[in-house]
Amino acid sequence: MAADGSAPRLAFEDLTVHVNGLLVLDRISFEVGPGCLLGVLGPNGSGKSTLFNTIASLMRPTSGRVLINGRAPEEERGQVAYMTQYERINTRIPMSAWDVVMQGRVREIGWFRWPGRSDREIVRRALETVEMSPFSNAQIAEMSGGQRKRVFIARALAQGASILLLDEPFSGVDIPSQSALLGVLLRLRDDGHTILMSSHDIIQMFEICDDYLPLNCEPEALERINLRRQQFQPPYPVGT
């Protein structure tokens, strides 16, 4: 529960998830509020993607639950956007950055309408926020890794999502693009978005994130993460 008594933006209560009979997430309890950049840390296979899939309702928990603004994820449609690895995108389809961001409006546009003026304005502003306006006509397949990620963040903004899930956002991104991407994420954090980033690179996450959620980490890494959490006062009361 937040200090003002309102429900946290995102909460896990005794979240347990099995994948193909294997226990991947074991009774995770955690809360995170608005305006927080949360690093989900753990080695490969530790359950980072499983956690994201569960938040995004792509997987069902075995027990426990995920709450978004204190409600079941099914009742908070459009609040979560998941930026997966680029390999899952179908690059055979010719899509410009504008087209991709407009997909964020698909539910609001509905089945029979074409995008209206307000949809175009929202897309324009989303591209502006991620500093991709000059590339709005560029093909997504021809962009660098960092540019693509910013376009998908813009789609999340056009969708109106308040929780962004980023799976290894800096992998395959060169250093200058990493810094541009980080600038965008920090701005969104300051605007009140809740951003969860997965990574196996603890050092990098220490430099970026406001708080950390360790998953199946080695004892030594876990100790470092807990020490870091004690030194740092998260922007929102959190608890494991």
Place this chain on the structure above:
Amino acid sequence: MDAIIEGLWGPFQYSFMRRALVVSLLVGVMCPVLGVYVVTRGLGFVGDALAHSVLPGMVAAFMLGFSPFAGTIPVAVGVALLIGYLVKRVGVGEDTSVGITFAGLFALGLVMLTAARGLPVNLEDILLGQVLGVSQTDVYVTLSLAGVVLALVFVIRKELLFANFDPTGALVMRLPTNLLEYTLLVLLAVVTVISLQAVGIVLVVSMLITPAATALLLVRNFYRALLFGVALGVVAAFGGLYLSFYFNLPSGPVMALVTTFCFITALAWKQGVTRFASAGRRGEPSR
């Protein structure tokens, strides 16, 4: 001038040619509309398989004295749903599912055709199409089915594109991705069956895939590629029918050849433009 008008209108003095034109144009419009989704989703082989799989339904319809549509549409829709089920629920690979249903049902159709002697149709017509033989009823059925297919594609166009482009993103946004996938397969089944009359089992894929692939080669926007594909499909249908009339050739294969010619021309054009552009870049003075 009169000679030109006579040349253009000449073939359509005959009612069978007018009926053939309507059906061919509908096929030329519908196939690329669905084709751009099929090509970008990598389902071209499924279209080919569906065309071959409907043979038992077609033969059964002829045996019972029904319209071929009565036999082919249920079989095509059933096969499309079966392929979807095998891939999504059972975990059989897409190419394996397609290969099994395609070979099994086509073989069954050939056996039925041989066993049922005296049918008012021959294998060549089924394989290569016989658009000049369509009846007025076939025209009405084709028109109605085309209307339903085009209306449905219009309604789900954005959602289908989203699910094709980013299936995970579409799921997270709570789009009914499974329903969209099955709907695409069913639409593919219906379009395949409609196209059988014009180009036959063997060449259906040429109308479904080639105009869409040509358009996607040249156009860098999905919906514009769809419209360009339709233009190419109409050219292929119209051109194929004319050429087949004046040179006394089978219309289905000629339509398929027109689409192939368009693709080769587009490919050569694209290669030429790419080479010209890269030569231009090499020739630029260094800054």
